[in-house]
Amino acid sequence: xxxxxxxxxxxxxxxASAGSPPARETPAPDVAGPPHSSARHLGLLxxxxxxxxxxxxxxxxxxxxxxxxxxxxxxxxxxxxAIEAVARDGATGASLIAxxxxxxxxxxxxxxxxxxxxxxxxxxxxxxLTSSVPYLVRNARQSITCSTFNFQRTxxxxxxxxxxARRPELTVRLYLDTAAADSPAGRGPASPTTAEVAEQxxxxxxxRTRRLNGRPVRNHAKFLAIDHRFVLVTSAxxxxxxxxxxxxFGVLIDNRNLAETVERELRNVExxxxxxx
Numbered sequence: 606x607x608x609x610x611x612x613x614x615x616x617x618x619x620x621a622s623a624g625s626p627p628a629r630e631t632p633a634p635d636v637a638g639p640p641h642s643s644a645r646h647l648g649l650l651x652x653x654x655x656x657x658x659x660x661x662x663x664x665x666x667x668x669x670x671x672x673x674x675x676x677x678x679x680x681x682x683x684x685x686x687a688i689e690a691v692a693r694d695g696a697t698g699a700s701l702i703a704x705x706x707x708x709x710x711x712x713x714x715x716x717x718x719x720x721x722x723x724x725x726x727x728x729x730x731x732x733x734l735t736s737s738v739p740y741l742v743r744n745a746r747q748s749i750t751c752s753t754f755n756f757q758r759t760x761x762x763x764x765x766x767x768x769x770a771r772r773p774e775l776t777v778r779l780y781l782d783t784a785a786a787d788s789p790a791g792r793g794p795a796s797p798t799t800a801e802v803a804e805q806x807x808x809x810x811x812x813r814t815r816r817l818n819g820r821p822v823r824n825h826a827k828f829l830a831i832d833h834r835f836v837l838v839t840s841a842x843x844x845x846x847x848x849x850x851x852x853x854f855g856v857l858i859d860n861r862n863l864a865e866t867v868e869r870e871l872r873n874v875e876x877x878x879x880x881x882x
Contacts, residue, residue: 643690644704650687652747653712653861654833660705677747679773716860723841723853735841736848739765741831745775750830750868752780756802757795759845770809777809780871780879782824799882812879822878830864
């Protein structure tokens with residue numbers, strides 16, 4: 606229904622495995638239907654999640670304008686132009702939905718897992734270093750979801766997220782622990798408050814834990830989800846010591862289903878467990 610939305614790596618102990626995030630997502634194969642150039646270009650623009658959600662909305666009878674709400678605002682004009690190009694090449698209605706379903710399927714990939722370590726003295730023998738996390742953020746193309754107990758301005762991730770929040774093609778969402786960030790007893794001089802995080806990462810969506818049944822909710826979930834595809838789960842808080850000096854361990858998982866599930870779980874409980882910062 607058409608009507609008138611990674612560069613050179615940080616230090617690693619050994620070469621990254623095949624599951625490590627590339628600078629750009631692997632292009633989807635050409636799909637059947639309209640000429641390859643327009644369909645392939647659309648496949649390069651969309652994640653599997655975006656292709657599926659667009660197809661679902663169009664199948665439900667939504668207009669293209671309504672369907673494009675699943676795309677980040679900064680990417681909607683380019684995505685609209687690509688879909689309209691596919692339509693001009695003959696894929697409209699059910700054919701366009703079939704193209705989107707093909708992109709969704711082509712974006713599916715088996716799980717790949719990499720370990721991430723922090724150890725003092727450069728003792729890590731296998732896997733990426735926790736200090737490479739900012740590299741993952743800088744290579745995001747569509748979205749970043751971050752959950753953490755606390756932030757410190759000394760963290761490389763803090764700088765990377767501030768840069769990412771200013772990129773119009775990205776949607777950035779953060780979940781913070783209120784007591785750790787806002788209590789004078791719980792935070793150090795290098796730790797921004799939840800209000801400072803919201804101000805300095807504007808226009809990112811920043812959420813902080815609320816009280817439930819008279820008690821503060823604590824957020825110990827420490828993860829990053831990148832482009833609805835990569836999930837980093839780690840013992841490390843986001844600070845210089847956690848990224849360079851402590852013993853910390855995490856895993857980087859390349860699995861779209863897992864990434865989407867993790868993001869969806871927190872979105873589903875936002876109104877119960879979190880408030881806007």
